Amino acid sequence: MVVNRHAEAVAPVRSSGPVSIWATRHVSTAIGSLGRLVRQPFSSLMIILVIAVTLALPAAISLVVKNVRSVSSSWDNALDFSVFLKQELPLGEAEELARLIGQRADVDTVELISADDALAEFKQQSGFAEALDQLSDNPLPHALVVRPGPGNTSASLVLLQEEITNLPETEHVQVDTEWVRRFHAILDIVRQAIAIGAALLGVAIIVIIGNTIRLDIENRRDEIEVTKLIGATNAFVRRPFLWTGFWYGLLGGLMALALVYSGLYMLDGPVARLAGLYQSNIAIASLSLAEGGAIIGVGIFLGLSGSWLTAARHMRRIEPR
Amino acid sequence: MIRLENVTKRYPGGQEALSGLDLSVDKGEMVFVTGHSGAGKSTLLRLIALIERPTGGQVIVDNQNTSRVKRRKIPAYRRQIGMVFQDHKLLYDRPVFDNVALPLVIAGVSRRDAGRRVRAALDQVGLLHKEKQNPETLSAGELQRVGIARAIVTRPKLLIADEPTGNLDPDLSLEVMRIFRRFNEVGVTLLIASHDISLIDRLGCRRIPLEEGRLQQEDEPW
Numbered sequence: 001m002v003v004n005r006h007a008e009a010v011a012p013v014r015s016s017g018p019v020s021i022w023a024t025r026h027v028s029t030a031i032g033s034l035g036r037l038v039r040q041p042f043s044s045l046m047i048i049l050v051i052a053v054t055l056a057l058p059a060a061i062s063l064v065v066k067n068v069r070s071v072s073s074s075w076d077n078a079l080d081f082s083v084f085l086k087q088e089l090p091l092g093e094a095e096e097l098a099r100l101i102g103q104r105a106d107v108d109t110v111e112l113i114s115a116d117d118a119l120a121e122f123k124q125q126s127g128f129a130e131a132l133d134q135l136s137d138n139p140l141p142h143a144l145v146v147r148p149g150p151g152n153t154s155a156s157l158v159l160l161q162e163e164i165t166n167l168p169e170t171e172h173v174q175v176d177t178e179w180v181r182r183f184h185a186i187l188d189i190v191r192q193a194i195a196i197g198a199a200l201l202g203v204a205i206i207v208i209i210g211n212t213i214r215l216d217i218e219n220r221r222d223e224i225e226v227t228k229l230i231g232a233t234n235a236f237v238r239r240p241f242l243w244t245g246f247w248y249g250l251l252g253g254l255m256a257l258a259l260v261y262s263g264l265y266m267l268d269g270p271v272a273r274l275a276g277l278y279q280s281n282i283a284i285a286s287l288s289l290a291e292g293g294a295i296i297g298v299g300i301f302l303g304l305s306g307s308w309l310t311a312a313r314h315m316r317r318i319e320p321r
Numbered sequence: 322m323i324r325l326e327n328v329t330k331r332y333p334g335g336q337e338a339l340s341g342l343d344l345s346v347d348k349g350e351m352v353f354v355t356g357h358s359g360a361g362k363s364t365l366l367r368l369i370a371l372i373e374r375p376t377g378g379q380v381i382v383d384n385q386n387t388s389r390v391k392r393r394k395i396p397a398y399r400r401q402i403g404m405v406f407q408d409h410k411l412l413y414d415r416p417v418f419d420n421v422a423l424p425l426v427i428a429g430v431s432r433r434d435a436g437r438r439v440r441a442a443l444d445q446v447g448l449l450h451k452e453k454q455n456p457e458t459l460s461a462g463e464l465q466r467v468g469i470a471r472a473i474v475t476r477p478k479l480l481i482a483d484e485p486t487g488n489l490d491p492d493l494s495l496e497v498m499r500i501f502r503r504f505n506e507v508g509v510t511l512l513i514a515s516h517d518i519s520l521i522d523r524l525g526c527r528r529i530p531l532e533e534g535r536l537q538q539e540d541e542p543w
Contacts (some may be wrong), residue, residue: 021429028426226410229372230471231400232427320372 025239033243037251044248047212051252051299054205056259058198059287059295063260065191067285072183081161082174083144089169091115094142097169101144106152106160111145118143141171202302209248209306213241217314229320237318241311242304249303253296260287260295322348322479322510323369328378330364330534338364340534341378346512348478351505353521354514356531362514365531366483369512370404371395383479400428400475403509405482409468411456417443418452421470428475442474443467446500462493469500473509480504482513486520494520 037044085094091114102110113121118140123129146164148157165173217224224237264286271284287295323346330339339361346352354362367373368380371387380387383401390398411420421442425435443449446466456464465485472480482501486494498520505511515521521528530537 020431024431025426025429028432223412223414226412227423227427228396229370229399229410230404230424230427231396231398233396236396236427 026243029239030243030246033240034247036240037244037247047208047248048251048255050208051205051248051303052255052259054201054208055253055256055295055299056263058194058201059256059260059291060263062191062194062198063264063285063287065187065194069184069187070285072180072187081144081146081148081164083146083164083170084172084174085142085144085169086171087141089142091142093169094144097167098144101146101164104160106149106156108147108149110147113143113145115140115142202298205252205299205302206306206309209245209303210310212248213245213307213310214314216244217241217311217318221318224315224318225320228318234315238308238311238315242307245303245305245307245311246300247303248307249300250296252303253299256295256299257287257292322346322350322383323512324379324381325365325368326379326381328368328375328380330361330368330373331376338534339368339375342531342535344529344536346510348510349505349508351501351511351524351526352513352529353526354512354529354531355516355518355521356537357516359533360531361534362516362531363483364534366481366512366514369481370402371398396427400424401477401479403472403475403477403480405465405468405472405480405485407484407487409464411464411467411471413456416453416455417448417459417467420456420467421452421474424471424475438474439470442470445473445503446470461488462496465489465493465497466500469497473504477509479510479512482511484514484516486515486517491520495523498524 085097094112094114098110098112101107115138119132119138122140123132126132146160148160152160161173161175164170227237264284267284275283323344325342325344328339328342329337331337342361342365354365356362364373368375368387369382371390374388385398387398412423418439421439422435425438430438440449440452443452446469448463448466448470451459451463451467456467459467465488469482469485472482480501485501486497489497494517501511501513502524
């Protein structure tokens with residue numbers, strides 16, 4: 001037995017094939033790095049949580065924007081025009097006009113609100129009934145509510161609006177949807193702001209991971225020196241730290257997804273109730289598979305960047321003394 | 322195996338550790354570098370291990386001129402040499418087995434081959450039964466033997482040792498030297514820095530005495 005062992009020891013070192021060496025080393029280093037994280041569960045969890053919150057924040061806000069956008073885009077189709085007619089126009093002519101406009105191909109429906117109806121409604125809703133009773137004349141004109149047909153483009157809507165405005169009976173056309181366009185512009189700004197904020201938070205993640213890895217490297221300085229002394233390359237001593245960064249990024253990304261999904265789960269009930277009130281079937285748009293994958297991918301990318309930037313710099317500096 | 326030609330090592334501040342040193346060690350020799358602390362023994366070994374580079378002269382190891390070894394190639398160069406340190410430089414966060422296996426892991430030896438080699442190396446230093454223990458639980462002599470097992474696990478042709486018995490009592494020192502002797506018998510070249518003259522005399526090996534960075538003139542012929 002002893003003789004046999006001796007023969008083993010004398011045989012020259014035979015390495016396996018380069019690819020299998022590479023794979024074996026990476027698998028065992030990856031497991032080793034994960035083991036280190038598991039052995040310090042509290043501090044690992046803190047860092048993963050910080051990364052998760054930092055990733056989840058922009059993801060959640062952009063999900064809100066995405067939902068608001070999908071709800072508000074349905075308003076685009078309901079671009080009702082309020083057409084206020086000239087004060088002196090008699091009711092019969094107003095009815096005739098309503099009929100004519102209603103025959104247009106690009107118009108869905110036209111509703112006539114007579115001056116009397118408008119006043120009655122105004123009295124009821126405004127609470128100025130007594131004050132309004134003092135008036136001798138009805139100050140309100142007849143009005144048409146024109147709902148364009150669904151086949152309209154935004155250009156044809158502008159054309160329709162212009163044509164109605166140019167009618168001799170028309171006093172004033174009010175487009176109720178101006179605010180929708182402004183609202184969309186605001187959403188665009190919010191989205192832009194999220195992108196900027198997300199970039200800054202990404203830098204923060206790189207710094208956090210870099211700093212964690214730096215402490216880790218300082219703690220294992222002796223080990224790095226010794227391994228270099230017995231022939232380890234920079235790549236070899238760097239590898240476990242890169243894997244640590246990878247794990248932080250991956251676990252942070254997964255936890256960010258968990259945070260977003262639990263947020264969606266908590267909002268599910270209230271949104272269903274709101275949808276019930278509006279008698280519509282609004283459902284929250286969740287993260288698509290690609291978006292979920294992107295969160296994890298960004299997490300891994302940031303984890304690797306942070307650890308690589310730090311490890312590359314420190315590994316060259318630590319040399320055996 | 323080792324040849325130094327007119328080697329000078331000067332540290333910043335003008336202090337000269339080695340001054341125009343010439344020496345050579347043949348293949349299969351077991352040679353001791355002796356001298357007081359500060360004589361340049363450690364510096365000599367550090368130049369051979371490429372931890373430092375000489376200020377002047379040539380260091381040739383196994384037909385490689387170390388001044389031509391590029392920074393990037395230093396790890397591969399070091400893997401050819403077994404190194405034993407006075408403070409053994411073991412890693413305390415892992416068991417004996419993993420410590421000895423480290424050079425094989427670095428060299429990319431498969432796990433199965435590594436296991437056989439590690440056990441063979443531990444067997445040679447008489448510590449096979451301690452492979453699962455943590456270095457903290459071992460005695461000074463055992464730690465040094467683990468350090469030696471790690472140095473020889475890759476079967477290097479050259480082994481250098483800096484004061485390997487510096488922390489050991491005479492009995493343990495002799496035991497360590499006997500282990501070295503056995504490696505020498507199977508063809509390993511050894512260069513050992515030591516100031517333990519009485520021990521070296523008992524082994525009857527060649528000595529390279531250093532004094533203030535130069536070869537000390539001795540009466541006895543080599």
